[in-house]
Amino acid sequence: MTETASLTASVYDFLEQYGHRYHRDGKDLLPIDESEQDRLDLQHHIFKMILDGELTATKIPQDVQAVLDVGTGTGIWAIEMGEEHPGATIKGLDQAPIQPSFVPPNVQFEVDDVTKPWERRPNSLDFVHVRSMAGLIKDWSAFLADAYLHLAPGGLIEVSDFTTRFQCNDGTFKQDSYCKQWEVAFHDLAVSIFGMDFETAPKMAGWLEDAGFVDVQQVTKIVPVGPWPKDRNLKTIGLYHRTHMLDMGFENYSMFLFTSGGWDPVEIHSLLAHVRRELKDPKIHTYTTA
Template identity: 45%
Template sequence: MADQAASQTAAGPSTTPLDIQGATQNDLEVADDETDSAYDDDDVASDTTSLRSSIEDYHFQNGRRYHAGPNDEQQSDSLDIAHHIWTLTKDGNLHLAPLQNPQRVLDVGTGTGIWAIDFADHYPSASVIGTDLSPIQPLSVPPNLQFEIDDCCMDWTYRKESFDFVHIRSLYGCVADWPAFYEQCFKHTKPGGWIEQSEMGVVPKSDDGTVKPDSIFHQWGEVSLRAGDEFGKSLRTVDEMKQGIKDAGFVDVVEIRTKWPMGPWVKDEKLKEIGRWNRLHWESSMEGWCMFLLTNYLKWSPEEVQIYLAKMRAMLRNKGVHAYQDM
């Protein structure tokens, strides 16, 4: 993940809000026991009004439901798994920005709404808004939270300088014009307020050479980046957002980079737990990530994609491959 916390105006010297374990590691230490039981197969397996008419403008393709992206129950489950991993990574914290008594908070691209719900519970005096294109959020929510159908890529309809905190997570592949998006963030954040963006890289890597140039993991990285380029929405956000946030005018920009192991092969217990959940995240999410892009923009057949996914699942279970993704 790359995690960006940035203030709308200068608020003193830049400091790292929280020390994330693994953030400055060059290498991840491989667990001594390559037969770790963690590899068992049975482990924890816009204008708002103008959008109303398209709230459920879904389409179905290859057995999946899509809006702007996959939004069916399987995808919702994977989003909640990712939320759990983010929370593990941040040592149980919902944010890294040094917030003090936030009063008005925006969660952009809220998805299932799980982060917004947890945040509203934790800060009962804050007014929290979660926005998304799809109404997949629960109806029973804290009284200080409301969900709205909105397109974050259009001009925002909120009053300027109205939010103490803008939270952004996993919008890679969702935004075509990042400078325009960050401009909206800047305009709508109060002076002295913060935005925080958390993103994941899509390219599997290794520090010990076990992700080989001829491997399916290496192919996944190349294919994913190419598909995002053809789609017109970059999947390189993890590496591009720091400069984009600075270019929008934010100051005190803090970048915290770490690694999510793609399996429980790591010696460190916290990272092992993250790896265990991240492998499940990949297994539950891969089809939603790539089926639409590869069939529509790289012209693969659904059968070719399924063979591709089967190879990926096998590699994820390969104990000798010590892969991770940048975060």
């Protein structure tokens, strides 16, 4: 990461494929087009519902000064953080230039590779926010060591993500389902082709402690897929989460990865049609976690 980022031609070097626009460097499975930007904004809304309207699970001091948002995406979290903390400087970092131009005066965006070694002043940050970077950061030990080095004494870090494994407590989700077929293929291809580990949640607390962080707390929330829960709040979250997955998430996470693994696009769309049909069934009570 650099203190100032210059937008080179490569930043805008896109590849149109499978009905989506991707960054040509091929480092990211996800597209960077309007459908992905809409997905990211909806995902942000779901996280806020899970967190009872808050931007973080971490209690941030009101006088926080320097905040770094790693993998800022559309910048929606950074913008809202800047509005909540007008005295802080919020810097959002992402390799895709998809952030808006008109933002609060205390919010800035950098376009750079978030996995590169940090070139900032040590002890210069108060809070580091990392969301939905599972699979994209391959060397978490190095990344978290950099974060520790650049946080001021008493600084805070929050790492959050959705898991990509379906769970069920009442037997309504079958292990021979199309959803399970997608899940297994997704993880197998991500690891075998790109070396991407999307199952970081069980290991994150240990990685943070190894990097030097103390008082590490792990919070796990159930995120239903569909409006099947009786609890009104979970029902609403489930409805939004199912829309997030069925309308954009499955396709955006699948097309580049599965075709790289030899799948034909028609074959992928056929599988996803079956997945959508299953997850629209109100008798199937499945969930992920965050």
